[in-house]
Amino acid sequence: AQKVTQAQTEISVVEKEDVTLDCVYETRDTTYYLFWYKQPPSGELVFLIRRNSFDEQNEISGRYSWNFQKSTSSFNFTITASQVVDSAVYFCALRVAGGTSYGKLTFGQGTILTVHP
């Protein structure tokens, strides 16, 4: 079985601060994919990034960056110079490749990020 844990339930920062959202996962599969989704107050799930288990290269996209460390089973997400529009619930998710669980996403509990002006 797969499990995703997001240690921070809520984070509150002031605009322009950097913030890191932690994600730790558990799986016995050797091939898997990790995701981050953003859920703004409007409710839709917005895809942010996908990482496969063979690619530990960190990625930066504008103010967003992701740090994947297989040795610690972590896939952390950092927002640099946060903005009020970043306020949302962020979910980390895991999908394994193959087997009977092929395709289904297992989500973490989510982190509520509030950015104050």
Place this chain on the structure above:
Amino acid sequence: AAGVIQSPRHLIKEKRETATLKCYPIPRHDTVYWYQQGPGQDPQFLISFYEKMQSDKGSIPDRFSAQQFSDYHSELNMSSLELGDSALYFCASSFQGGEQFFGPGTRLTVL
């Protein structure tokens, strides 16, 4: 680009009533997934279909059933609704189990 379409977007039902949620996947996508997200919760996988056959099943109550039709759209049927069924229901689609694209969700309120 075309996205996943869900209808209705909002639905209000009474206890013990029946509800049907519809999902229209992205064209040429052959896999549909259903997730349920309760208030303050993370999305929980319910069921998925690949090429009109059930491919995986999660914690879906026996009161719920789903299917995928020949045009690849899917319907989630929910009977004997309970207060606890109030949630946001997401449909996602993918091509051959690849990247999942989520619809905007259907917000179901059971009174």
